[in-house]
Amino acid sequence: MRDQELPADGLSIEPTCRIEFGPGRIAALPRLIDELGHRRAYLITDRGVRAAGVLDRVLAVLTEAGLEHAVFDDVAANPTLSTVESGAAGLERFGSAAVVALGGGSPLDAAKAIALRAQPRLPGLPLLAIPTTAGTGAETNGFGVIEDPATRRKVYLGHASVRPAVAVLDPELTTGLPARITAATGLDALVHGIESLSSRGANPISAAYAAQAVALVARWLPVAHRDGTDLEARSRVMLGAHLAGQALTLSGLGLVHGLGHAITGHAGTPHGVALAAVLETVMEFNADTAGEAYADAARAMGAGGDAAAAIRCARDLADGLEIRAPLRDLGVHRDMLPSIAAAATADPVTRNNPANTTEAQLHDLLQTTY
CATH class of the missing domain: 1.20.1090.10 (Dehydroquinate synthase-like - alpha domain)
Structure with a gap:
């Protein structure tokens, strides 16, 4: 590999998030939520994740640990600004909670924007990301790619405060992907x-x-x-x-x-x-x-x-x-x-x-x- 040119003023790089990697790692979810100072979880996902049974596996872990939870599963393949508004309204009704993003890039991106929109001011609510596909890497950053149907363009919504605090990388959740x-x-x-x-x-x-x-x-x-x-x-x-x-x-x-x-x-x-x-x-x-x-x-x-x-x-x-x-x-x-x-x-x-x-x-x- 070639030598990369170093910036004249040096580098300042912060690790993006904590990683929990390995088969069965979703079992740690209640402890991770507790470490963020919450005993309640608002899950953001899509109907495909629910239909595949992956959501039920995660909810079973939360139920067994006695954590109160609610689910917003109305995230489409390309989340829109209206998706963010709907998800944020549900989160506001549910009340203070850790946000758990479960799915591919669309739920993870939507969750960041929702965690921001549901708060009257910064910072956004704490977020944990559980990818169920292996592709987007959306668990590593604090911005979501959201579609604006009026212009048919992507907009970037986010803030450092909604960068996932923890990424739970459990490959068992991807074994059923077509x-x-x-x-x-x-x-x-x-x-x-x-x-x-x-x-x-x-x-x-x-x-x-x-x-x-x-x-x-x-x-x-x-x-x-x-x-x-x-x-x-x-x-x-x-x-x-x-x-x-x-x-x-x-x-x-x-x-x-x-x-x-x-x-x-x-x-x-x-x-x-x-x-x-x-x-x-x-x-x-x-x-x-x-x-x-x-x-x-x-x-x-x-x-x-x-x-x-x-x-x-x-x-x-x-x-x-x-x-x-x-x-x-x-x-x-x-x-x-x-x-x-x-x-x-x-x-x-x-x-x-x-x-x-x-x-x-x-x-x-x-x-x-x-």
Whole structure:
């Protein structure tokens, strides 16, 4: 791995959260809530988590410990501002409690905004995060990506006070994930690692997290995709996704996510699927500027150390997961492309891309993936 340039004024980095990692770790939840000074919990999740039986497993732990709790499970795949308002209203009715975010990126993102909105003033209510997918890394930071339906753009809501105090990483909660969701969320984690390596905000600490994340996800995601009950594969992908979250929280992301957010906002395409559609094209666009970073990604994926190898590995992994498709097959109409390009240009993550971009260039990139 290349030496990362050190900022002239040095580094000041705070660990993102406490980690409780391992099979069966949800058993510690009552103690963790108690350590935050609460004996009541407000759970924020979605109906898919409830239908899969994961919510019942968590509620059983709380009930056995005698902790009063309430559930808000009306979080959609892309939480909106109205979701935040509804969840916050329920939390205000329930009263003071620790907020427990249970699910994929959508419930975790919504929970941060809800924990802020339910309070009349800062700080927000204390939050614990229990991811049930291995992909978003949303448990590592204090901001949520929320959709504004009026503009069909993503907005970022958050504050340091709602950064999860504890991330409970229990891989047993992911063993029932369907292969398609495993692929989409895992691809998101891989992109987090690759973009964190190449981001303008990369530093030696974020690069170390990102390289290990890429290595873990590239090696173990195909295994977890083939056999969802393989607990070792699930554990390693979950840890890789968390490390990728640690990396992106320090470094920021880039154009793959800028375009992915816009595609999802306009066409409702699942986030990881949208990323897969543009990953190769964006990496090719960035290759001259991000060659050394992509070489690091290639080595982490076990290939030769150059940008071309990284692009090939990323493409082959997405194809092996059967997740890559042209935009025309993902609900994107050609007349959406100009507004998708405009939304991606306005997205703050795009400013972190290693190569400079214009709206016209992004429109051209979208045309090549259509």
